[in-house]
Amino acid sequence: MIRIKKYAAIDIGSNAVRLLISDIIENEENDKVKFKKSALVRVPIRLGEDTFGIGEISEKNVTRLTDAMNAFQLLMSVHGVEKYKACATSAMRDASNGKYVIDRILKKTGIKIDIIDGEIEAQIIATTDLGELLDNSKSYLYVDVGGGSTEMTIYKKGNVINSKSFKVGTVRMLNQKDALADIWDEMKEWVKHNTKGLKNISLIGSGGNINKIYKMSGRTDGSPLSFIYMKANYKYLKAMTYEERISELNLNQDRADVIIPATKIYVSAMKWSDAKKIYVPKIGLSDGIVKSLYAGVIE
Structure with missing residues (x-):
């Protein structure tokens, strides 16, 4: 029953x-x-x-x-x-x-x-199906890109090694680009330091923008996007005007601008960690809130 x-x-x-x-x-x-x-x-x-x-x-x-x-x-x-x-x-x-x-x-x-x-945001997201997606013999850098911040978590053999939230997000990058240089450098050094020595690391990306990129790629669910594809896609998106992204790619108005800084964050994280692949499960904060509510972790 x-x-x-x-x-x-x-x-x-x-x-x-x-x-x-x-x-x-x-x-x-x-x-x-x-x-x-x-x-x-x-x-x-x-x-x-x-x-x-x-x-x-x-x-x-x-x-x-x-x-x-x-x-x-x-x-x-x-x-x-x-x-x-x-x-x-x-x-x-x-x-x-x-x-x-x-x-x-x-x-x-x-x-x-x-x-x-x-x-807390990162902890809530961690209650999603993320654990079921991890291969315990491998290492992952989980990157959740939002409008105001980016949450990063490093997993090794199924365990959380380190996590940190950075005040670097898509809307913030559009509005405070020049003021984010120091935080960007901090994020870069954090990723490099915490992924050093981790072999065959892959990214796990979450957020509306990476979900959209994945959907546009035409990949079947579960298959990753390569670093080469992400770099080429970033270059392709940047070459288009805001209006072209709306008319030719059928992006919503509020997606057509933020998809550029979001892609930059994912590509940069892959470069800094030497990750060759990024997996894109459809999980996020909303999913984590529901599961945390059910588990009694939050009220």
Whole structure:
């Protein structure tokens, strides 16, 4: 006999805001649990453009975010969601009025938002199916690129060796390019130092941009992208104008610009770690929130 629960995750990122509704299917006969995506809604509010530009979330985007939360509340009600968690990442935690924004949204919508740091973000993502994808005889550099930050974790023989969050993200790179040189160098040295001596290391990439790159590649699920392909793809994307990426590649407006800095981060991480392949499982913070909720790791 099976039992189905509905949980939801709200991921308030620097580039977009997402609602993931998942069916959690429990099989009482064999104690197996399956997580199945029921609905996914993405709204391109781009809070990071405010935070990394003027230091705070603008009134316009506070209103848009509040409207999105009201809409998400209705959708969760219609779907019969019994438990949910809302997490805000880099843009909200760096905004001078972040606390005011979440207090206002709680009052207007009833949705409580937790602002999480990069370390907690990485821990939540680690609760996804990532462990099932790792070959315990190999080493991996996991790279999650968001709009405001990049989370990196190194795995060796199935164990976490080190992890770190860097204030380098796609929207931040578009708005604060000249101010990120020192952090970029820090990220480079961290990767080189922590991957030194690890043979045949591969990258595992997560985030909306690498998922889009993978989809455009036409690869079958599970097969990796090569370093040569990623370098060529970066050069190809850079040669196109913003308008061409929208018209010829059918990218959304909020994807057509950030895909360039995102690709740069992945290609650079591969170069620094001497990784020849990058695997792209479809996992992210939203998936981790749902699984962490179910496991009782977060409330």
